Amino acid sequence: MSTDRIEKTIVLKAPRSRVWRALADAAEFGAWFGAKLRGPFTPGARVQGPVTYPGYEHVTMDLTVERVEPEHLFSFRWHPDAVEPGVDYSGEPTTLVEFRLEEVPGGTRLTVVESGFDRIPLSRRARAFEDNEAGWAQQMKNVERHVSS
Amino acid sequence: MSPRSARLAAPADAAPLFAALGDETRLALMSRLGAGRPRSIAELARGMPVTRQAVTKHLRVLSHAGLVHDFRRGRERLWQPEARRLAEARLYLDAISKRWDDALARLKRYVEA
Numbered sequence: 578m579s580t581d582r583i584e585k586t587i588v589l590k591a592p593r594s595r596v597w598r599a600l601a602d603a604a605e606f607g608a609w610f611g612a613k614l615r616g617p618f619t620p621g622a623r624v625q626g627p628v629t630y631p632g633y634e635h636v637t638m639d640l641t642v643e644r645v646e647p648e649h650l651f652s653f654r655w656h657p658d659a660v661e662p663g664v665d666y667s668g669e670p671t672t673l674v675e676f677r678l679e680e681v682p683g684g685t686r687l688t689v690v691e692s693g694f695d696r697i698p699l700s701r702r703a704r705a706f707e708d709n710e711a712g713w714a715q716q717m718k719n720v721e722r723h724v725s726s
Numbered sequence: 727m728s729p730r731s732a733r734l735a736a737p738a739d740a741a742p743l744f745a746a747l748g749d750e751t752r753l754a755l756m757s758r759l760g761a762g763r764p765r766s767i768a769e770l771a772r773g774m775p776v777t778r779q780a781v782t783k784h785l786r787v788l789s790h791a792g793l794v795h796d797f798r799r800g801r802e803r804l805w806q807p808e809a810r811r812l813a814e815a816r817l818y819l820d821a822i823s824k825r826w827d828d829a830l831a832r833l834k835r836y837v838e839a
Binding site: 581583585587589590591595596599608609610657687689691694697700 | 735745748789816822823826829831832834836837838
């Protein structure tokens with residue numbers, strides 16, 4: 578059991594090019610994630626934008642793109658729980674989020690790894706748990722509305 | 727949900743719990759300690775590819791993180807796990823894991839639409 582990383586795999590019934598666009602295009606990423614991101618996603622770029630779901634408008638999503646290998650790998654760093662108003666997170670450790678794409682029969686296998694939790698202070702992680710669980714549920718409801726409208 | 731949150735509210739100077747678990751020897755020790763009864767260092771070191779001194783050192787790291795504690799029984803010093811801290815570590819990872827499950831489910835709907 579690693580305490581430093583989370584790894585997830587899912588098969589999406591969509592061409593690799595479609596999945597890639599949903600990840601590597603800032604506007605599309607924001608569309609399902611729930612933030613108004615101003616791109617582009619290029620290596621080294623810091624991309625920011627307001628989170629758009631109700632109750633979290635004070636939160637700015639802030640990520641720094643690491644690697645962009647078309648239809649293969651997209652990765653960025655962020656502060657996994659940067660949602661407290663007035664807190665400067667810039668001096669704190671980040672986690673690395675990596676999306677890897679593979680073509681499989683019938684679609685695309687996507688693997689997501691978020692790593693670096695061992696460097697995040699425990700006290701921060703305890704709060705991240707509470708904030709993010711509610712936050713992500715909200716975000717996802719919003720994505721659903723966007724997609725189905 | 728709320729009792730769980732209250733339990734997770736760690737003090738700002740909380741020990742580096744996750745770093746303490748990020749080591750194969752310490753995970754192996756935790757696994758042995760989790761098997762039921764308190765154990766001595768000699769017992770814990772048996773069959774391990776490291777010395778008793780190393781086991782002692784690793785137990786101190788785990789103890790500092792609040793994951794284990796020792797106590798005296800007769801002439802022996804025994805070690806046992808702190809169930810509460812282990813539960814916290816597990817809950818945290820479960821929560822992050824669930825967050826990604828949710829996100830990927832929504833991404834799936836987004837790209838398959």
